[in-house]
Amino acid sequence: MRKLALIVPCGSKYGKNQYLKSFLEQNDVVSNFYGAWETPNLSLLTIAGMIPDSFEVTFIDEDHGQTINFDAGYDIVALTGMTQQIHRAYEICDNFRKRGVYVVLGGIHATIMPEEAMLHAHTVIVGEGEATWPAFLQDYLSNRPEPLYVSKGNTIFSDSPVPRYDLIDKRLYKSYSVQTTRGCPRTCSYCTLPIMYGNTYRHKTPQQVIYEVKMIQEVDKNPFVFFADDNMFIAKQKSKELVSEIGKLQITWGTQTDISVAEDEELLKALYAAGCHWLFIGFENVSETGLSFLDSRQWKAKQLKKYESSIEKIHKYGLNIWGSFMFGGDHDTTSVFSDTLDFTLRNGLYSGSFTILTPLPGTELFQEMNRQGRIIDYDWSRYTFWDVVYQPKNMSPQELAEGVAWVYNKFYSAENVRERTRKIKERIRKAICQ
Numbered sequence: 306m307r308k309l310a311l312i313v314p315c316g317s318k319y320g321k322n323q324y325l326k327s328f329l330e331q332n333d334v335v336s337n338f339y340g341a342w343e344t345p346n347l348s349l350l351t352i353a354g355m356i357p358d359s360f361e362v363t364f365i366d367e368d369h370g371q372t373i374n375f376d377a378g379y380d381i382v383a384l385t386g387m388t389q390q391i392h393r394a395y396e397i398c399d400n401f402r403k404r405g406v407y408v409v410l411g412g413i414h415a416t417i418m419p420e421e422a423m424l425h426a427h428t429v430i431v432g433e434g435e436a437t438w439p440a441f442l443q444d445y446l447s448n449r450p451e452p453l454y455v456s457k458g459n460t461i462f463s464d465s466p467v468p469r470y471d472l473i474d475k476r477l478y479k480s481y482s483v484q485t486t487r488g489c490p491r492t493c494s495y496c497t498l499p500i501m502y503g504n505t506y507r508h509k510t511p512q513q514v515i516y517e518v519k520m521i522q523e524v525d526k527n528p529f530v531f532f533a534d535d536n537m538f539i540a541k542q543k544s545k546e547l548v549s550e551i552g553k554l555q556i557t558w559g560t561q562t563d564i565s566v567a568e569d570e571e572l573l574k575a576l577y578a579a580g581c582h583w584l585f586i587g588f589e590n591v592s593e594t595g596l597s598f599l600d601s602r603q604w605k606a607k608q609l610k611k612y613e614s615s616i617e618k619i620h621k622y623g624l625n626i627w628g629s630f631m632f633g634g635d636h637d638t639t640s641v642f643s644d645t646l647d648f649t650l651r652n653g654l655y656s657g658s659f660t661i662l663t664p665l666p667g668t669e670l671f672q673e674m675n676r677q678g679r680i681i682d683y684d685w686s687r688y689t690f691w692d693v694v695y696q697p698k699n700m701s702p703q704e705l706a707e708g709v710a711w712v713y714n715k716f717y718s719a720e721n722v723r724e725r726t727r728k729i730k731e732r733i734r735k736a737i738c739q
């Protein structure tokens with residue numbers, strides 16, 4: 306039987322931002338909140354669902370502490386990696402190649418920079434793996450694998466296989482990912498999604514999603530499910546049908562959405578009833594100029610005036626908001642840190658992710674900053690969203706790195722956490738009494 310290993314390379318996590326690193330390592334509150342992201346890699350588990358039984362499959366998650374045995378006698382290793390993981394991915398590829406193991410590399414960075422990836426892997430998969438992975442396996446078994454497989458157009462998402470949750474060591478994770486939709490119709494200039502999927506938006510069927518959650522429940526009877534959609538509630542009617550089915554599973558869960566979720570109160574009510582614990586929402590910035598810089602079509606800038614009333618509506622239904630904010634855009638001055646902190650505290654957000662705007666290769670933002678000669682660091686391991694890799698316009702790189710740490714320290718201070726917890730309990734009590 307041929308041996309195939311699926312490997313998640315270790316990323317650089319919080320990068321080299323010294324101000325932030327020491328804070329995150331010390332703060333239990335933050336590590337608890339961020340534990341929700343401790344989830345196995347869904348892309349590899351998904352392609353595992355397409356591997357014939359003639360292979361013995363091993364899933365190795367170096368990013369969650371598992372070690373790689375380079376001498377385990379694998380015939381094939383397949384890796385994926387975001388930009389910040391890619392250096393380590395290349396090291397692993399090179400190591401296996403030296404031992405004569407066949408190496409396949411896919412994922413977002415390899416999709417954007419296939420020529421670079423081909424220096425390290427025998428085969429590079431560009432685009433969605435569901436489209437090309439079976440073709441690669443077939444060619445491999447016929448001794449004629451190609452160096453490059455490019456998916457043409459988008460896959461039919463409802464044909465996506467059931468991820469192999471049975472391959473994971475559940476002790477390593479605090480949540481399990483399921484994807485119900487793929488893609489996003491928005492056009493944020495810093496986002497890699499449009500490169501990967503265009504502006505398409507595709508759904509799995511509710512039956513498929515329910516089946517996948519049931520497979521997770523086979524592994525863990527009481528899972529926290531992270532619906533790892535890029536933007537889950539774009540098609541509100543379909544969302545309501547799905548949420549009603551999810552409610553029957555009696556799980557707790559969270560997901561990612563944009564602020565338009567607040568436009569449908571029936572959906573908000575259904576979400577709470579279905580066990581939704583938090584909504585991760587990308588607010589990004591709290592000024593109109595700050596938002597307009599991030600998207601040439603201005604969708605988020607147009608939502609700004611509704612941000613506070615939308616938050617209030619979401620809270621009214623007992624749902625928590627995990628707000629995401631990004632610092633360092635061309636209109637941001639150092640006041641962006643205190644303005645954002647005020648916004649989060651004033652609106653009683655349950656949790657906050659504060660990151661540094663990062664021009665990921667392939668994005669509009671990268672091209673523009675590169676053209677302007679403002680990229681100061683091409684070390685991909687620093688493209689973490691916590692490190693400064695470009696010259697900001699209205700502050701120094703150090704002010705930006707320190708500013709994000711300052712917001713974290715304030716937002717997660719014992720006093721603010723206490724106050725927030727009190728407000729959340731009050732909100733939930735009212736929602737339950739409604």
Ligand code: SF4
Pocket residue numbers: 489490491492493496497498499535536563587
């Ligand atoms: S809304 Fe989110 S997922 Fe959609 S394009 Fe913008 S950043 Fe990407």
